[in-house]
Amino acid sequence: xxxxxxxxxxNKLVGHVYYKMVLDAPYIAxxxxxxxxxxxxxxxxxxxxxxxxxxxxxxxxxxxILYEVVGKGTDILARKKEGEFLEILGPLGNGFxxxxxxxxxxxxxxxxxxxxxAPLVYLAxxxxxxxxxxVVLIGAKTKDAILCEKDFKKxxxxxxxxxxxxxxxxxxxxxxxxxxxxxxxxxxxxxxxxVCGPHGMLKCIAEICAERNFECQVSxxxxxxxxxxxxLGCAVPTKSGNxxxxxxxxxxxxxxxxx
Amino acid sequence: MMKIKIGKIKLKNPVMVASGTFGxxxxxxxxxxLKNIGAIITKTITLNPRQGNPMPRICETASGMLxxxxxxxxxxxxxxxxxMPYLSRISTPIIVxxxxxxxxxxxxxxxxxxxxxxxxxxxxxxxxxxxxxxxxVAQDKKETYEVVKAVRKTTNKTVIxxxxxxxxxxxxxxxAAEDAGSDAVSLVNTFLGMAIDAETGKSKLGNTTGGLSxxxxxxxxxxxxxxxxxxxxxxxxxxGGIMNTIDAIEFILAGATAIxxxxxxxxxxxxxxxxxxxxxxxxxKHKIERIQDIVGKTA
Numbered sequence: 001x002x003x004x005x006x007x008x009x010x011n012k013l014v015g016h017v018y019y020k021m022v023l024d025a026p027y028i029a030x031x032x033x034x035x036x037x038x039x040x041x042x043x044x045x046x047x048x049x050x051x052x053x054x055x056x057x058x059x060x061x062x063x064x065i066l067y068e069v070v071g072k073g074t075d076i077l078a079r080k081k082e083g084e085f086l087e088i089l090g091p092l093g094n095g096f097x098x099x100x101x102x103x104x105x106x107x108x109x110x111x112x113x114x115x116x117x118a119p120l121v122y123l124a125x126x127x128x129x130x131x132x133x134x135v136v137l138i139g140a141k142t143k144d145a146i147l148c149e150k151d152f153k154k155x156x157x158x159x160x161x162x163x164x165x166x167x168x169x170x171x172x173x174x175x176x177x178x179x180x181x182x183x184x185x186x187x188x189x190x191x192x193x194x195v196c197g198p199h200g201m202l203k204c205i206a207e208i209c210a211e212r213n214f215e216c217q218v219s220x221x222x223x224x225x226x227x228x229x230x231x232l233g234c235a236v237p238t239k240s241g242n243x244x245x246x247x248x249x250x251x252x253x254x255x256x257x258x259x
Numbered sequence: 260m261m262k263i264k265i266g267k268i269k270l271k272n273p274v275m276v277a278s279g280t281f282g283x284x285x286x287x288x289x290x291x292x293l294k295n296i297g298a299i300i301t302k303t304i305t306l307n308p309r310q311g312n313p314m315p316r317i318c319e320t321a322s323g324m325l326x327x328x329x330x331x332x333x334x335x336x337x338x339x340x341x342x343m344p345y346l347s348r349i350s351t352p353i354i355v356x357x358x359x360x361x362x363x364x365x366x367x368x369x370x371x372x373x374x375x376x377x378x379x380x381x382x383x384x385x386x387x388x389x390x391x392x393x394x395x396v397a398q399d400k401k402e403t404y405e406v407v408k409a410v411r412k413t414t415n416k417t418v419i420x421x422x423x424x425x426x427x428x429x430x431x432x433x434x435a436a437e438d439a440g441s442d443a444v445s446l447v448n449t450f451l452g453m454a455i456d457a458e459t460g461k462s463k464l465g466n467t468t469g470g471l472s473x474x475x476x477x478x479x480x481x482x483x484x485x486x487x488x489x490x491x492x493x494x495x496x497x498x499g500g501i502m503n504t505i506d507a508i509e510f511i512l513a514g515a516t517a518i519x520x521x522x523x524x525x526x527x528x529x530x531x532x533x534x535x536x537x538x539x540x541x542x543x544k545h546k547i548e549r550i551q552d553i554v555g556k557t558a
Contacts, residue, residue, distance in 0.1 A: 001289050003529055041526065046322045046474055046502075051526060089290075089528065225317050225324060226525040230282040232302075232328045233317035242310055242331060247286075 001228070002027050003089045009062055011080050016144040017069045018115070019078050022062050028090045029059040034123035035219055035251045038063070038090030039227040042073040052077075053224050053246070055119035055196075056091065063090075066118040066147065092227050093250050096123050096217055099132055099192045107189035108134040109181070110152075111205055113174055113197020117147040119219055120196055124155045133189070135181065136160070139174025139197070143167040175204040182212070193217070195254075206254035216254035220245050260542055261535075261550050263297070263516055265494050266417030266442030268352050268379045270297040270517065273550055274507065274535045277498055277521035278303055278356035278382060278421070279328070283342040284349060290528040293349050295535055297517060301338075301346070303356040303384045306364045308334040313465035318454045323473025323500070324522060325452050327466035330358055330387055335368055343375060352379035354419065358387055359406075366409045373414040380416050383407065383441075386423030386448035388470045397423035397448070400435035407439035419496065422446040424476075424483055433487045433495075445496035445519060446487060447480045472522040474500040481513050488514025488555055502530070504537025514555035 009022040028038060039051040052073040057066040069078050080086065096119075099106035108127050112120045117138060127134045135158045140146045142165050152159045161169030162177040170177050174197075191212075195205045196219040209216035222234040222245040229247035236243050237258040243249065261272035275298040281287055284299050293299065311331025318325045333341070338355075346353045355378050359365035365383065372378050385396035385406055396402045397420075407420055420436035422429055424447035433444045449470025454463040462468070480499020488495040497515030501507050502523045510518045520531045527533075538550070547553055 003290055003527070048319060049322060049324060049473060049526070050319050087527075223315060223317060225326070225522075226280075226528070228528065229286045230280060230302075230528075231317065231326065231525055232311065232331050233326060235311060235314055235316060235331065 001090065001092065003087060004028065005085050006088050008080055008082055008084050008086060010082050011078070014066070015147075018147060019067055019069065020057070021065050021067070021077070021080070023065070023086065023088060025063050025088060026061060028088065029061055029063045032056050032059050032063065032091040033095035034126045035095035035119050036091040036093045037227070037250060038065070038088045039092060039224070040077070041087040042076045048072045048076070050225050051089065051227065053227055055219070055250070056122060057118045058122050058125070066115070068115045089227065093246060094248065096194055096219070096251050098126070098130060099190070102190050104188070104190040106132055107191050108132050109178070109191060109193045110134060110136045111174055111178060111193065111195040111197070112136070112138045112148065113201040114140045114145050115147065116195070116197030116219070118196070120194065121148050121151045121155070123194055124152055128155050137162070137174050137177050137181065139163070139177065139201070141165065173201070173204070175201060175208065178205060178208060195219070202254070203259050206257070206259065209254060217251050218254050218257070219251045220249055222250075260548060261539060263550060265419065265496065265517060266380060268298065268417045270352060272297045272535050272538065273511065273517035274531055274538065275300055275354070275496065275517055275519045276524060276531050277519040278384060280521040280524040283346065285345050287524070287528055291532045293351055296351050296531050297535070298352040298354050298379070299349065300354045300356055300382050300519065301342070302332060303330050303358045303387065304332050304335050304338045304368070305330060305358050306335055306368055308332065308337065315463060315465055318463040318469065320452070320454060320471065320473070321475060323471055323475035325454055325464060325469035325471050326449070327464045327469035329466060335371060339371070339375070343377065347377035353377060354380040354382050354417070356382040356384045356421070358384040362406055362409045365406050366413055369410040370413040373416055378416060380419060381410065381414060382419040382421050382445060383410060384421050384448070386421050388423070388425060388449060388451045388468070395423050395425065397421070397432055398426050400431050403432050404435040404439045407436050407441045411440035417442045419443045419445050421448055423448050424479065425451050429483050430487050430490045433491050437491045437493050441493060443494040443496055443516070444487065444491070445498065447476070447483055447499045450476055450479070472500065474502055476500050477506060481509060484510055484515050485513040485557070501534070504534050504541060507534050507538060508541055511550065511554055512557040516551075516554055
């Protein structure tokens with residue numbers, strides 16, 4: 001973990017209210033695992049006061065973040081130009097765990113809800129590197145909010161999309177798509193599910209996984225101050241007491257959480 | 260040039276890190292050279308483990324933040340077993356922050372810590388605004404006197420009493436702590452505050468209210484340090500929104516013998532080390548031989 005002043009190599013609108021920023025942070029790129037995050041100071045002044053957490057979208061010598069403009073911090077970030085500098089602290093958090101080696105062949109199912117796609121592209125790359133059969137399901141409210149479809153398709157051959165309003169892909173929640181996929185695919189695999197998205201969606205996917213005895217790793221998003229386990233601001237209730245999203249997470253085993 | 264003394268503790272410089280903003284030091288080991296800080300004050304511990312308050316626990320405000328953590332900690336047994344071995348290996352003085360529901364709990368905590376050699380001092384957190392009880396100890400001079408007195412009796416370690424700004428007259432509470440034998444007072448803890456989501460009508464904190472910290476409280480904290488330091492004879496440790504060297508110097512000029520860096524640790528985890536270097540440079544630049552020479556020297 002290091003606090004680095006990193007140069008912005010690019011910062012581009014990639015659709016609707018979504019931006020992709022590339023940062024020159026070789027140390028973080030070298031150390032990062034899928035599912036980990038960075039804390040970015042969006043301005044040199046006092047507004048906004050706290051850093052903002054962003055999951056690491058991809059690494060390739062540099063690090064990429066994919067973000068949605070939702071408030072003060074991300075609004076400032078979206079206006080940043082190539083060549084400017086940002087203070088970034090990372091890599092932080094635990095990250096996703098790769099499937100365990102067992103006798104049966106593993107299969108990973110990645111489920112992305114909206115901006116929840118951000119940490120999952122890096123995960124898909126890592127799973128591909130490990131030669132683990134992977135299926136990707138992308139869900140969003142509407143067509144404009146479908147993210148990373150092309151990126152996933154470059155890494156994984158099976159990619160399915162759904163939108164809540166039916167403007168693109170299957171009509172309905174991604175949890176229904178998940179149900180349908182499970183019905184039509186073979187079950188000889190040891191399935192492990194990786195999911196990131198809105199809370200309601202995570203809960204729904206976690207329930208389906210529990211019914212079928214699938215391991216399910218969820219990546220949570222919480223407001224944070226420090227991002228490194230000092231302020232105790234991002235408590236997550238679990239079956240063994242409060243854990244911290246920043247340090248014990250952001251990835252949790254769904255069955256450990258008190259939904 | 261930077262050496263100071265608080266009670267029996269000899270500090271190599273006046274920069275401490277505030278309780279609740281630095282965990283149990285290990286969290287920061289990769290980002291700060293722990294050896295270079297004046298003293299480390301650990302996250303408040305209580306007799307029994309505490310789950311803390313419901314989420315949300317933090318909320319950003321203009322130039323600051325509200326927190327309502329609720330003293331989440333694993334209790335003193337866990338602290339001694341799990342945290343002390345690491346803290347014992349750090350050469351920097353370790354000051355342990357404690358909080359009790361009553362005088363007995365403060366007494367038991369202080370007595371148990373008194374036996375641990377690696378601990379240099381105890382900071383009495385009688386001013387956390389986020390726990391459910393009638394009022395804070397630090398809001399009553401008699402209760403403050405009694406808690407400090409009880410702790411004083413049971414420990415020969417340096418005792419620092421951390422004061423609340425949520426009072427009419429902070430000086431009289433500081434005097435009560437001094438009269439009861441406190442070696443120093445640290446001020447200020449957070450200001451009780453609140454934030455509301457206008458769309459939902461709900462408080463932005465799970466505990467409804469929280470403690471405000473950050474640069475937004477600095478002018479008030481500075482005034483309190485100024486007032487208290489002129490009315491007591493024990494050292495004042497100043498804090499409240501210190502983000503950089505200049506802020507720290509202001510507190511020293513106001514009357515603080517030492518300072519604590521708090522919320523700034525969340526935003527720039529390496530800041531305490533930078534402030535140590537910054538104060539040193541300031542003293543050189545102004546040809547000041549000893550830091551003590553400028554304590555309380557505001558005109």
